[in-house]
Amino acid sequence: AQSVSQHNHHVILSEAASLELGCNYSYGGTVNLFWYVQYPGQHLQLLLKYFSGDPLVKGIKGFEAEFIKSKFSFNLRKPSVQWSDTAEYFCAVKDLWGYNKLIFGAGTRLAVHP
Amino acid sequence: NAGVTQTPKFRVLKTGQSMTLLCAQDMNHEYMYWYRQDPGMGLRLIHYSVGEGTTAKGEVPDGYNVSRLKKQNFLLGLESAAPSQTSVYFCASSSAGGPNTGELFFGEGSRLTVL
Numbered sequence: 001a002q003s004v005s006q007h008n009h010h011v012i013l014s015e016a017a018s019l020e021l022g023c024n025y026s027y028g029g030t031v032n033l034f035w036y037v038q039y040p041g042q043h044l045q046l047l048l049k050y051f052s053g054d055p056l057v058k059g060i061k062g063f064e065a066e067f068i069k070s071k072f073s074f075n076l077r078k079p080s081v082q083w084s085d086t087a088e089y090f091c092a093v094k095d096l097w098g099y100n101k102l103i104f105g106a107g108t109r110l111a112v113h114p
Numbered sequence: 115n116a117g118v119t120q121t122p123k124f125r126v127l128k129t130g131q132s133m134t135l136l137c138a139q140d141m142n143h144e145y146m147y148w149y150r151q152d153p154g155m156g157l158r159l160i161h162y163s164v165g166e167g168t169t170a171k172g173e174v175p176d177g178y179n180v181s182r183l184k185k186q187n188f189l190l191g192l193e194s195a196a197p198s199q200t201s202v203y204f205c206a207s208s209s210a211g212g213p214n215t216g217e218l219f220f221g222e223g224s225r226l227t228v229l
Contacts, residue, residue: 099145099162102157
């Protein structure tokens, strides 16, 4: 079965620092990949998604992610974080068996200090 | 548009009690899902539905039942609640669409505590 690994469970950064959150998935074929964000007390929102084409995907709020097929990775990046980026970030892969079911990683909790 | 709405937002149950969580979406989506979120485990799929009158099991279906009598509603039931079902429950919906869709739209979550 497919699985998603997020290696960093907790990340603490100061404002203006650069961010990179790791995500690896297990399946080697065609994949659809997502990053969702959950701000404190809120529901999950889509940050960005990759289906095909340019492996560098740009999302909302200055986030981007790079799909590297050879490494089974889809890491999330932001050059300069803000306090408002404090949230939990989830990487997800679309299940092979369809119906848009997503398999989520365990999440990375990011705290940004002013 | 309200998007995906879940009720109730919070609930405390005693072991053995039953309850139903209601999810409603106004986006005319074909697919609907129930996930549970637990610390350090991300979101895990409980049940899902690909259309009115259909349901299917996800990764962690035991102890839950679901029904989709109307396209816009997806109910999650706990017949006999257990402390292991203490969690935050998220409903989501998505359009069947083509191969480049797949985005899920989530509700705000329902926090359930079973004592």
